[in-house]
Amino acid sequence: xxxxGAILKSLSLKSGTVLIAALAASALDALPAVxxxxxxxxxxxxxxxxxPVGWLEFCARQxxxxxxxxxxxxxxxxxxxxxxxxxxxxxxxxxxIKPLTDLEHWGLVERWSYPDDGYGDCEDYVLxxxxxxxxxxxxxxxxxxxxxxxxKDEGHAVLTVTTNKGDYILDNQSEDILLWSETGYRFxxxxxxxxxxxxxxxxxxxxxxxxxxxx
Numbered sequence: 761x762x763x764x765g766a767i768l769k770s771l772s773l774k775s776g777t778v779l780i781a782a783l784a785a786s787a788l789d790a791l792p793a794v795x796x797x798x799x800x801x802x803x804x805x806x807x808x809x810x811x812p813v814g815w816l817e818f819c820a821r822q823x824x825x826x827x828x829x830x831x832x833x834x835x836x837x838x839x840x841x842x843x844x845x846x847x848x849x850x851x852x853x854x855x856x857i858k859p860l861t862d863l864e865h866w867g868l869v870e871r872w873s874y875p876d877d878g879y880g881d882c883e884d885y886v887l888x889x890x891x892x893x894x895x896x897x898x899x900x901x902x903x904x905x906x907x908x909x910x911x912k913d914e915g916h917a918v919l920t921v922t923t924n925k926g927d928y929i930l931d932n933q934s935e936d937i938l939l940w941s942e943t944g945y946r947f948x949x950x951x952x953x954x955x956x957x958x959x960x961x962x963x964x965x966x967x968x969x970x971x972x973x974x975x
Contacts, residue, residue, distance in 0.1 A: 791843045792925070792939070800941035801926035804963035809949050811959040812907060814872035814883055819957065821873075825891075826957055833953035834901040838923040842898075846921060846937055849892050850930045853885055859932070883917040885932035890919055906950035906962075908943075918943075920950055 819826035836842065860879040862871045874891065875884040883905075890903045904920040906929075919930040920940065927940040940947060947964040951957075 791838065791840055792928075792937075801939065802922070803920070803927050803940050803947050803950070806961040806963040808952070809959050809961045811957065812872075812949075814870045815905065815959075817870075818872040818887075828900065828956045830955050831901055833922075834899045835922050835924045836899060836902050838925040838928075842923075845893070845896060845898070846928065846930065849889050849896075850937055851935050853889050853892070854932050854935060857885055857888065857932070882932050886917050886919045886930075889930050893921075900956060901953045904951040904953065905956075907948045908945035909948060911944055915948075916945065918945070922953065 815826075856878065857875045858879050859881065861881055862868050865871070865879055865881070866873075872883045872887060873880070874887055880888075886905050890905065893903055894900055898921075902922050904922065906918050906920040908916050908918055910916045916933075918932075921928045921930060921937075928937050929940050929943050929945075930937060931943070946966055947962040949959050949961050952960050
C-alpha cells in the first residue's frame, strides 16, 4: 500500500545521513498497543468553524494544493506496514527540517508553506508530512491538519492521522507518535475528513497538560 521509502529517497533536501539514521531506527517501529475502553480513541468533533488564516493564504498562493471535492471520510487500517510509514515520515521530516519562525523566515507573523529550503515552523512540518503521506498512498481524508493549544496555552499545529485504531498525532516536537489523548495538548480545530477546506471545531474541553512527551 505504502511506498514511503521511494519517496524519501527522491526528495532533494540534504538528507542522506538523516535518512539513513531514520531508517536505522525502524527497530522501534512497533505498532502501538490496542486502545482500551478507558482511553479516548477519537477526538470529539463539533461544529463547522473558520479555517485558519494561514491555511486560506496558503491555498490562495497554491490553489492546486487545496483542491478537493466532498468525499466520504476514511479510516485506513493501521497495519504494521502503515505504522512504519508514519514513524519514518515523522522522524525524517523532524530531522531534515530545521525550526525557524515565520518572522525570521519570511518577515511575516504567519505564513504556511512547504519547507522546501529546509526551514519552517510547525505548520510547515505538518504540510510536508501530509504531502509525503498522500504521495505514498495514504488517503487525504485520513490526514488532517490540526490546531491545538500546548501546555503553555500557545497555538501549535500537528498532523492528525485518523485510523481504524484511533486518531494518532505526528508532531515536530516529538519522534513518538501518540494517540491524541496522550499528547498533553488541548485540541481546537482541524480539517474535515470530507473536505480539506472545511474546518471543524473539536469538542476537547480538557486543559493542556505537561507530559513527558509534550515539550
